[in-house]
Amino acid sequence: MPRNNPSKRELSYGRQSLRKATKFVEGDYTGINPRQFYRSLKRSLEEIQQDGDFKYETVGNQDTDLQIESEDVGEKTGRVKGRLAASSEPHPVGEGELEYKPYGPHGAVALVVGAIFAFFGLSGELLPILLGLALLIGGGYLYFKEETASFAVEREDVIRVLMTGEVSERTIEDNDETRTDIFANMSVIYAGDSLLQVPVSRFNEMPWTLRRALTIQVKKWYNQLVDEPDRVNIEDGFVSNLSAWANRSAESDRATVQALQGTLNDTFELRVQYTDLLEKQLPRGTRNELGEHQERLLDELEELSEEMDVYVEREGLERVD
Missing domain, CATH: 1.20.5 (Single alpha-helices involved in coiled-coils or other helix-helix interfaces)
Known part of the structure; x- marks a missing residue:
């Protein structure tokens, strides 16, 4: 199943946005080259494993998502800000319930x-x-006549990282050579979210009336979250049921749901709200399992922060001395 990689728009998030995440961890680092830190962080994210396979695919690179201001020769101090995000493969979490007219x-x-x-x-x-x-x-x-049916829901884990701090030039003596390099004192926040969505890959397996009802429901959820000018038209009356016979295409419903969820994915806050709506459709046991998974996601963030602590102690402080 394809990943919904965090878009470049998402890499404009700030500290307060990350503090609203499902789980977050903060760390402070002293005396480290911010470019080297960024590369090491990216590598550490990409090396996280799940079920014997690499879990995350990263978005962000130091050329575009790591900004260092006042780095010109002669400038002794400056500011640094960097962003890096990662997303996992979608993973099934259970089934939601939907009342519809079969x-x-x-x-x-x-x-x-x-x-x-x-x-x-x-x-x-x-x-x-x-x-x-x-x-x-x-x-x-x-x-x-109304019945209650089940529809699949899948989970995608997303980690977002924000680095902010001050940089300064320092003269380094290394193997009888003297060179100028930059080092930073940074505050880093690691935020993690488990986001839900409806997998369109199963649409061919669904009865066409259930697929139609689910597509209409996704439209309703979408309209709850977006501004009025962006809302889509919903036809769910007698005439709509009658005309449904003219279009029973799974491909059409798949394209509609994929487009709506894709639009929500472009704005992280909307995607979190969409996750909340889908979570309410899950049975209590599945919601509890999702909560346990979020605790494991917190463990990942803490391990990532500790790994970067070790990196800074090894590569940063020793080189500053």
Whole structure:
């Protein structure tokens, strides 16, 4: 399954945004070259493993996402700010529940056909009237009948890192050579979120009326989260059920859900809110398991922070002495 890599827009987050994450850890580092720190952090993220495989794919590089100001020769101090993000492969977490009308389109057709038979029966023919009444009663039952069905939900772990601090030039003597380098005192925050979405890869396996209902529900969730000018049109009445027979394409529903979730993915805050909506559809046991997974995500952040502590102690402080 494809990853939803954090977009470049997401790499504009600030400290307060990361403090609102599901889990976060902070660390302070002294006397380290920020470029070397960034490269080491990127490598450490990419080496995190899960089930015997590398878990994360990173977004960000030091050329575009690590800014060092006032680094010109003669400037003794400056500011540093860097961002780095990583996302995991989607992983199934369980099934949500959805109330829908499994025979809504069938009932709509029966109601229309029943009305036609009843109309022609007005000329005095008893059989068309009886058939029409039977179709109207049966169609009404099918149209309004509701059931509860399950749909798959998947999880994607996302880590975002923000580095901020001060840099200064220092003269380093190394093997009888003297050179000028920069070192930073930085505060780093590591934030982790487990984000949910509906996997469109399973749409071919779903009954078409359930797939249609889920697509409509995703539209409703989408409209709850976006501003009014960006909302999509939702057709879910009698005429919509009747016309649904003309388009039962799994590809069309897949493209719709993929586009809506893709738009939400472009804004991290919206994606978190979408996760909250999906989490409410999960049974209590699955929500508890998701909470346990978030604790494991916190362990990952703490291990990452500790690993960078070791790196700075080894590479930073020794070189500053």
